[in-house]
Amino acid sequence: MAEAVVSVVLDQLVSIAREGLEQEARLVKGVKKDVAKLRSNFQAIQAVLEDAEKKQLNDARVRDWLEKLKDVSFDMDDLLDEWVSAIFRSKIQKQLDREGDQNAQVVNRNKKACFPMPTSSFCICSQVKRVGVNRETAIKIKELNARLDIIANEKQNYSFTQTRPIKQLERQKTTSFVDVSEVCGRENDANILIDNLLWESGDEDRGLTIIPIVGMGGIGKTTLAQLAFNDNSVKTQFETRIWVCVSDPFDEIKIGKAIIEGFEMDARNFVELESIVQCIHKCVRGKKFLLVLDDVWTEDQEKWEKLKYPLMGSEGSKILVTTRKKEVAIMMRAESRIMNLDVLSENDSWSLFSKLALFEREDCTGVQEIGMEIARKCKGLPLTIKILGSLMRFKKTKTQWEDVLYNELWKLEDVKMKLFTPFLLSYYDLSPLEKCCFSYCSIFPKDYDIDKERLIEMWISQGYFNCKENPEKAGQACFENLAMRSFFQDFQKNDGSLELRNDGSIELCKMHDIVHDFTQFLTDTECCIMEIDNVKDQLDIESEFTPFTSHSFDRKVRHSTIVLAFKAEIPSSFCNIAKNLRSLFIMCSRNATFNLGIVFPHLTHLRTLTLSRCNISILPEEIGKLIHLRYLDLSGNRTLEELPNSLCNLFNLQALRIFRCSRIRRLPEEMGKLVNLRHLHNGQCGLLQGLPKGVGRLTCLKTLEDLVLRKNINNGYFSIGDLDKLNNLEGSLSLHWCGNLDVGEAEKANLKNKKLVVSLELDFGMTFEDTRNIEDEIIILEALEPHPNLTYLSISNYRGETFSARWMSSLSNLTELHLKDCESCESLPPLGQLPSLESLDISYMISVEKVGIEFLGIETEDDSEMIKSSIVSFPKLRNLRFSHMNHWKEWDGNAVTRKNTSSRIMAHLHSLEIERCDNLEALPNFLQSTPLQYLSIKSCLMLSEYCQKRTGKVWAKISHIPNIKIDYRQVQKDDFIQDYNDCSKNIVEL
Incomplete structure (x- = not known):
């Protein structure tokens, strides 16, 4: 851990030198020289830290030396951050003052009498205050330099070996999450x-x-x-x-x-x-x-x-x-x-180990026997085999394999350390920042669903990727490397479905209990998890291997998780550690209560604050005093109605999460002061009336989830034209109340230039007028053309009679499409030629009566002749769903199969769901040629009736499907009729 903390401080010092911020303290003698000396000392210490981290396992003196180094490093990081923040805040205030003066001059021109502002006096006061801040900072830098001098000199007492940084190997993206067939031997x-x-x-x-x-x-x-x-x-x-x-x-x-x-x-x-x-x-x-x-x-x-x-x-x-x-x-x-369950046999152990260690390795000469010896050291435990097998994937030479086999760590005598030896071998193979990112995960309770996006933002808030141009990308690479080393498992999507993915798009994961114990072993007293109920005020750690005891309530604790039980409160003893905390993660039951106003004044060095689903109704003004704060998660607080204006004083804030704060109506007016904000997660805030105008000045913004578009917008609200200034937006964007737009306004959005926005929702609902111009909505939809990189698109509450936007057919990368509540549309757009579309969901299209061959993207000269002799339609579609289309009577694709024997329609269709389509009488013939595996028919009176007979044209088209559900009940093919009759009887009885 010391290695990573020193690395973070060095990043700060390099950044200060690069930006020339030492010159901001030029009125204080010697500051630039002291900063240079700090950098030199830290670099000298950094060269021996890898060896020191290993020696501290058996040497208490080295462990104490590292503790002192971490303490001074944390203090230095806090001081440098305060210094840079003060300089930065001064620059922002100057800019705001200039803008205010310009606005005041405009107002004063229209007044008969004008009283001049004492701007010169203000500037003098500001300069005096600034000199005072710089002098105080300079004195603290000297004091910390003196402490660091002593630590640097003491390193000579331990005969540390200097190490050179190892160049990180380039890893293939396609192997980020390898299916290692974990059931070897099972x-x-x-x-x-x-x-x-x-x-x-x-x-x-x-x-x-x-x-x-x-x-x-x-x-x-x-x-x-x-x-x-x-x-x-x-x-x-x-x-x-x-x-x-x-x-x-x-x-x-x-x-x-x-x-x-x-x-x-x-x-x-x-x-x-x-x-x-x-x-x-x-x-x-x-x-x-x-x-x-x-x-x-x-x-x-x-x-x-x-x-x-x-x-x-x-x-x-x-x-x-x-x-x-x-x-x-x-x-x-x-x-x-x-x-x-017993341990794996030696053969099964080697089988699992080799699948990982020798993955994509052509030449195994010389390493196979060494690998077998390493596999034997795993004692048949699959988790240990996975950890070491994942480590050996990155060892290319025989010497590197022998270094692992004969490593001194295998000789550790401490029982706990012997248990963690395989993990230590993999841990010491990480870069300093990867070590820090991994050990940071000890802040999560066991079995916690770790959200990858949140985790990366939390890493960034701790300064782990401070000097990176794209810290999110660096965090993603770090996550993938840790995943490849089997430190994470149970990868899944946010909808809860377990699924290993090869495209790096995992959203949730977990840590194995023993891996979690290992992170707690690494963080020792730096991280603690407190479980507090309504009876006792004590520390309760969730680990059979935990080193924590009650003495963890001291200044060494830097990251803390508090789990509040029913009607529990944060204990007063928490204030003993609060002032040095860099992370605070509060989890609470529905009725837990705590006074944030009392807690906040003690959190003077906090970088990361998670208050998700904590039943907060008021966020105190004291939040504005947490000047180091980079990450604030308030998501899921459904009674929170507003954010205090003081929030806008958090100039360092990088990520603000108010996702599912459903009662928030408006954000603070001065949001434009948060110039370092990179992520505004404001999705599913149903009452949010719009964003402040100042959001348009947040040019660092990469994430902006929801934008409500107001009619006859005034200067107080963010308008769609302001999107053009936010050139770094990426990921998901939802535009609500698109029906409020004028045609000219829609063109100002310039969405087609947002090449990093890959998910787009266009919602035309929530207008407060009785009538809407349908022709205008058609033009507005055309004007909201996205970049061709789009992979997800949702269009809802659109009132046009057709989807005539020319750009819809050119979305070559689109994989998922939702069309819903478009009540005036009488036909579906020609989607069959979208080459990448995998999932299509069409719902509440109540005016559609027929789905014909135009839906397949097939052009005709007249009703009988096909232009093309060979037809490919929906080439990658896997999931198709129709729901709540009560006027839909006909699904016609038969002409294609009659006239064209070489047609390939929905050749990869895996699941089909049809719900609440009562008038649909038949299914198209081409379904017989699809590889459908799952069919679900829910509350469709006519289709359900035809299916129960197990004869006729409808049954012939679906009889090849292995899994069929009718009205929520799984049916067996052999006893289909009996099961369906039983289900119908139960429904009648209910």
Whole structure:
């Protein structure tokens, strides 16, 4: 950690020299010389830090030396940041004063009498104040230099070896998240587990079977459970599948809510356990479900039975439990069904190791035998094998492989350190900043869903990529490298679906429990997690390996997470560590309360503040005093109505998250002062009336999620024309109330020049007039032409009768398209020729009566002759959904298949969903030639009726599809008729 902290400070010093900011203190003698000396001292120390980090494992004196170095480094970083911030704030204020003077002069010209402002006196006062700040800074720099001198001299006592920086290898993007086939050696275990889940035994406890998987940490229990959970035969067997991460402590309310949400119900309003168990009982009634409880620790039978009893009574349902403790299975009275997971055999260990270590390696001569020896050191633990196998991917020579095999770390005698040896080997192979980014993850509780985008913004707020031109890109590369080294797992998208991706677009991930323990081992007293309930005021750390004790309440704590339980409050003892905190992450239950106004004055060095979903209704004015703050997350505070004006004093702020703050109506007027703001996450703020005009001056802005376009806009609001100034925008952009625009205004947006905006939502709704000019909306849509790089597009509430915008057919990179609530449109646009389109969702297009061959992008000379003899339509479409199209009667694509034998239509279609299309009578013939795997028909009276007969034209077109759901019920092909009749009977009875 010291290595990374020193690196951050050196970045600051290099930045100061590059910008010539020492000259800002030219009135104070010797400042430039002192800054140069600081830089020299830090560089000399940096050269030996890699060796020092390793030696401190066995040498307490080195550990103390590193602690002193970290302390002075943090203090120096804070001082330099204050200095640069003061200079920067002065420059911004000067600019604002000049603009104010210009505006005042314009106003004064129209006045008969004018009183001159004492600007000269103001400038003199400002200069005196500035000199005072510089002198104070200079004195502190001298003091810190003296402390650093002592530390630099002491390094001679430890015989450190200097190391040269290792050039980072260029890695291929396509291998960022390799599917390493984690089930090596588990095939038999997987088959047995799946058979147990599918087996309808007669000894269930009131219809409920519990199957425990027991094994030591890192042995692959969760992986095996995931394999069974996602097996196709298991999916078919159970009507509902729910996955809940339990961990320690066993929180019945939290687990109960997760189960309710697994049944697709909203559990946010449940507070008492009694109401939760009643709801669970109603949810499970008559449903066959599979519930996975991952990582259970509690042996408290009373806690378990509170959740078990409401789950009973549903015949054939199963609960799959993963645990490290056999006592848990005995407590659950499931010892007869225990699956004891053993370590991998030597052959299976080598198989898994080699898949990673030798990935894309053509010549394995000389390293294979060394690799087998390394694999044996992993003792058959899959997690350890993955960590070391991922490390060896980057070792190119035999010597490098031998360095790992014979590394001194294998000789560590401390039990905890021996456990972490494989992790230390991989950790020491990282760059200093990658080490810091990895260890920073100790701030998250166990089993926490880590949002990659948030994590990268938090890294940046700590200054880890301070000198990078594109810190987000550097953070992305760092994340990918850590992922490739198996420090992250369970990659998924924000919708919760588990999916390994090769394009780097993972949104959520987790850390394995043991990897998380390792991060806490690395951060020692620098990071602490406090769990506070309404009874006690104490530290409760979530780790069996944690080094933390109550003495963590001291000045060495730099990053803290506080988990507030029901009706809990932040303890007064927290103020002892608050003043040195650089990160504060508060998580709380629905009824937790705390006084932010009391906490904020102590957070004088805070860089990162997360208050997401903390029930905040008022953000105190004291927020403006946190001058170091770079990252502020207020998302999910649904009772927060406004932000204080003092927020605009946070000149260093880089990321502001108010996502899902649904009651916020307007942001502070002086938002334009936040000139370092790079990310404004303001999506799903339903009452937000618009953005302040000053947002148009935030030229660093890369993220602006939602923009409300007001009619007859005045100078107080951001207008669509102001978008033209924000040339660095990237990612997602949503434009709301597009129907309010004048045609001329729409052209000012210049969206076609926003080449980094890859996701666009155009919402024409929310106008307050009875009539809207339909012709104008057609022209406005044409004027809002995006860049061809667009990959996602949503158009909603559009009133035009056709989608005639010429640019729609030229979006060659578009992969996902949503058209919804376009009530006046009578036909669908010709989308079949979009070459990259993979997902298409069309809903509430109530005027559409026919979907014909024009939808396929096929041109005709007349109604009978095709222009093209060979037709390719929707070449990459995988997912297609139609919903709530009550006037839709005909889906015609038959002419294509009749007249053209070489047509390829929807050749990669994987799933088709049709919902609430009551008048649709038939499906097109070309569906027979598609590789459809999933078909869902919901609340479509005529189609459902035809399908139940299992004969006729409709059935012939879908009979090849292996997975079919009719009205929310999975049906088996062999007993289709009986299942459907039973379902219909149940619906009638209900």
